[in-house]
Amino acid sequence: MSDEQAIGTVVHLYVDGMAFCNEAALRKAFHPDAKIIGNFQGAVEWMSRDEFIAAILAEPPAAPGTQPLLDIEITDIEGDAAFVKVTDEFAGMRFTDYLSFLKIGGHWVIVNKLYHLHR
Template sequence: MSEEQAIRAVVHLYVDGMAFANEPALRKALHPRADIIGNYQGAVEWMTRDEFITAIVEEGSAPPGTIPFMEIELIDIEGDAACVKVVDEFAGMKFSDYLSLVKIGGRWSIVNKVYHLHR
């Protein structure tokens, strides 16, 4: 598997984890020290991975058979660091997510997410 394919697999795991409130998938995609940051409902939202996962699980899963919307617009890889821009939908809202990934122990992991909520 190429580095790009491995990164795409992590991004798919992340988007599917959000869509279906899949805590194990999100824990696998996101590094334990990952931060999730963006403007939400007029205020800066700054969460740890665990706070983010709790919020996703509380929102609940998309209906079975749903195909999550995901459009990877950019993947930039330099050695063991990468940046991905992905447009996705969650709970009826559209986001642009800017994901920073680092290859740690031979596996890509999302270490930071900065998002924009489209209006």
């Protein structure tokens, strides 16, 4: 599997994890020290991976068989670092996410998520 395919797999894991409130998928997609940052409801939101997962799990999951929105717009890979711009939806809101990846021990993980909430 190419690096781009491996990263795409993690992006799908992340989006499906959000849509279906799958804690195990989200823990696999994100590094334990990852940060999730963006403006939400008029304030800067700065969360740890565990705080982010708790927020996801507080929402109802998408119905089984639902196809979550996932539009990978940019993938840029340089050695063991990568960046992905993806548009997705969660809890009726549309986001553009800027995901930073690092290849650790042969596996790609999200180390940072900067997001924009569309109005």
